[in-house]
Amino acid sequence: MLSACSTALRAGARRTVRRLPKARALPVAAIRPLRCFSSSAIRNSDLTTRGMIVQTLSSVGSKREVQQYLSLFTSVSSQRFAVIKVGGAILTDYLDELCSSLAFLYTVGLYPVIVHGAGPQLNNLLEQAGIEPQFEEGIRITDAKTLQVARKLFLQENLKLVNKLEEKGVHAQPLTMGMFTAEYLNKDKWGYVGKITGVNKESIESAISNGYLPVLTSMAMTEDGQVLNVNADVAAAELARALEPLKVVYLSEKGGLFDASGQKISAINLDEEYDHLMSQEWVRYGTRLKIKEIKELLDTLPRTTSVAIIHPQDLQKELFTDSGAGTLIRRGSKLLSSRDILDFKDVEKLKDVLLRDREGPDARVTVDKYVEFLKENPFVAYYDGPMNALAIVLPPNKTRSHATLATLTITKSGWLTNVADNVFTALKKEHPKLVWTVKEDDENLAWFFDKADGSIARNGDVMFWYGIENGDEIIQLMADFTRHGRAMLGDSNLESRLHRAANNASQNVSRTGAQPAAAQARGYCTIARRPLMTPAKTLPQTVRGYATSTNPNPPYGKKNASKTQPARVALIGARGYTGQALISLLNSHPNMDLCSVSSRELAGQKLKGYDKREITYENLSPEDVRDMEKRGEIDCWVMALPNGVCKPYVDAIYEARxxxxxxSLIVDLSADYRFDSSWTYGLPELVPRSNIANATQIANPGCYATAAQLGIAPLLEHLGGQPTIFGVSGYSGAGTKPSPKNDVELLTNNLMPYSLTDHIHEREISNQLGHSVAFIPHVAVWFQGIHHTISIPLNKTMTSRDIRQIYQDRYAGEKLVKVVGEAPLVKAISGKHGVEIGGFAVHSSGKRVVVCATIDNLLKGAATQCLQNMNLALGFAEYEGIPVMK
Structure with a gap:
């Protein structure tokens, strides 16, 4: 009914944060496997028990996260923690990574049940024996000779895995025969291939109770003792049906499922997304079969069970962090909606839902009054069947200018099954504009930033909104909030009462208070409590997404400020790639008109790619520019010229002034004025937007420099030395003038370093950050797009999760900066108008992190950033005419 598919599958989508209840730390006595380690095993292990735990805590997430997931995983019987399917390729190529991950699980008291295959190895052995593998409908045909080879191989691979685990101090028990009973799938068609009819749970439980990890092969046996071959995925599924674990894990070399754009799918909620997914053209072959099989499996398991497809080296990150690392697949929950109290079959149950996160003598009275309020006023409620999630939206009225999220209450189960994100998907689908408030110290603040387009903080409260793009509307909304706070959203008496009740609540349940102002949002959350990030040097007036509105006070009384006519733009140097990219952006800008383009090489030719008017290239001299400026013909001059060329034109404008x-406004895309303090450096995400809005001359940053600064800036206070930036650009960065750096034939099968020290961008980055950096640029054979791999020394031990959170907080609300989990790819940013930052790989010492950043050098690295600066300085909405990052 309400699809979350667009959220889960959008290009570069990251895992929406999974939240769990707060959990107390596990006592040392609860770490059961300590009794299982022999002294010799401990001596032979590379890591002590304590060292392994500390290392993992510092490399995959915070101590709090790991404790919370441990609390969840140890809340069920040991054999119900997880079933892990290990493919043959994993045993060949990633055995050490697999065993290290399993050793950690064992050390902290978790006993996954492991079942493995050996398909690739079997193919190799059969080929060596002169037997050609045969498949029918994707199932291996197993004759007597194939079965003989397979049986011997599976025993060898099982022993190899068990021995490797023992080397790492893990007691493992091989369970190679008798774990699965089966009958022939179809003997005439497939030969000795089995259909599993039963699972020997007793042997598995016995192994675990004695402190051993059970390691099973995917071989089954008939009632009369005939061995049969079984697909390892099928064996894992049947094992999961028998044990009903919290997690079913399929280890994969690819590390997950991928969408049509090649981006890893972070999460799939089947109840909401399955039908839509299966209708997509790109969901076919192995991907289609895998999703179908997983749905069939999860339909037979408890709703709390989820499936993860993950690379073995990321197993700990997938299991013990909010962000995960692979593809997480859950059944999820479909949402219902109601517009009348009578739609709720049990009003008392509704009251219990509203009451469950409240305490105090007047809590029941408060909820009763709130329900009476809902009986008499319009609202829309969204909830799942078990009422693990409930959201209530109040429509605009004479006291509320916008639809308001009044209530959001989520239980532990609701967070675990991702209902919270489904709710917001439903809200955005049915409410194009929405406003809500939370406390600025709320643990869920980063989650709300992710859902919002903008926000403003005042007196400990944060008002969020999405879908409101009209500048005047946003300005009025912010002004009302500044003057009236939460009361502006309506019914302040009811609000204050419910607010008092909510403040008395001590149960760990997420909610915004049940009041029209949506004042509270506390609860199940694995995000550390952090103050609202509104550094004065970056976000004036403590407003997140400040420049999403039209500048209320355009500088110097510019003629376009009244919006009675478009801003008139002249482009000097329109021949290059950047000039062409800017022309395309201006062509779709509703409030800018390109009036003049100048290019010596193209003078007299018709301009292509601009539809608003017919324009002929001119060859403007500095004197022509001076005279045009005197006559007031141009509102904005854009200099898209090579370094060292534009000064005569700028001097001519100065003379006219x-x-x-x-x-008029001047925006220079070259490096000529980036070190001139009289010019404003135009990087809105790092430079105060108010400075840019009041500027008349803006130095547009370099492409390499933009991505590098955004990739380093959040960690400035944590730097422990000089960052090193290894940058690779497509050859469009070398311009249109022929040179070795844009010679495709020379670049093919090649990587070309240049200016290995003292490149101008090295100086630019160092100057703007106030900290020296080393920059090593290279050029490659692709056309556009830059990738930075940045090694950053730290002045203290930090975790990957903490660093990623710093970046998410720092760039919350920034529409052109996207923080992702994996290292971003050039092909994903090419043609896009922002920057992607990810990776966040921390060295084992905890004192160095590697961050990756990608940018399209022609867009956010040049033309898009130019338009961003023009919008701010000319009084338009910052992102007007710019397709923002999704």
Missing amino acids: NSSSNH
């Missing part, structure tokens, strides 16, 4: 009242 001395004899005219016209103060």
